[in-house]
Amino acid sequence: MTKLGQVASIRMGYPFRSRLEHDATGAIAVVQMKDIDDASLVHVEDAVRVDLADVKEHHLIRPGDLVFRSRGRTNSVALVSADIGPAVLAAPMLLIRPVEVLPAYLLWYINLPAIQAALAAQAEGTSVRMISKAALEALEMPVPSRRKQQLIVEVSELATAEQGLLEQIARERKRLADGILMRYARNTRPGQSPRINECKETR
Helix, strand or coil, rough: CEHHHHHEEEEHHHHHCCCCCCCCCCEEEEEEEEEEECCEEEEECCCEEEEECCCHHHHCCCCCCCCEECCCCCCCECCCCCCCCCCEECCCEEEEEEECCCCCHHHHHHCCHHHHHHHHCCEEEECCCCCCHHHHHCEEEECCCHHHHHHHHHHHHHHHHHHHHHHHHHHHHHHHHHHHHHHHHHCCCCCCCHHHHHHHHCC
16 A cells, blocks of 8 residues: 555645635636635636736646535545646645546545545544645555556546446436326325326336
């Protein structure tokens, strides 16, 4: 097993010292938790924009970086899959820059339920629990060959797509069943039950 800090660099997001004020003409987008979608991808279309005079190159987000929710109900990670232009990550979120591992593989691994549970156990604090940079760096993980990493990512994506299709099929079946049962409700005389064979049409 390898520690995450050995295959990726991890740094705290940009430390804004005052309340963020949106500037529509600002040159830099500020990525916050609200800018992460349900598919764990980062978007900046509605991000707060600012001008930063002291921003350094290492502060800027690059394609392939991952952003980690260090506090909150979930400690999942999201992937910057494309060039989003000049942008910085707001603290207390953590920026993970993979070096010896595929970004998509790291996304898959950290978001596994078992790993999320292990990270939650490392959370510190009372009212607001937070995963520290040190705890994330110490996270142990298997690092197979690049070929195996890619295969794991592809199979995981197929499994996710399959799950989505199954959920869609279940919703459609429920909608069809409700429609048929509504017709029965409208056409059935009081005290009469739908015929079992007719109900099987929904299967």
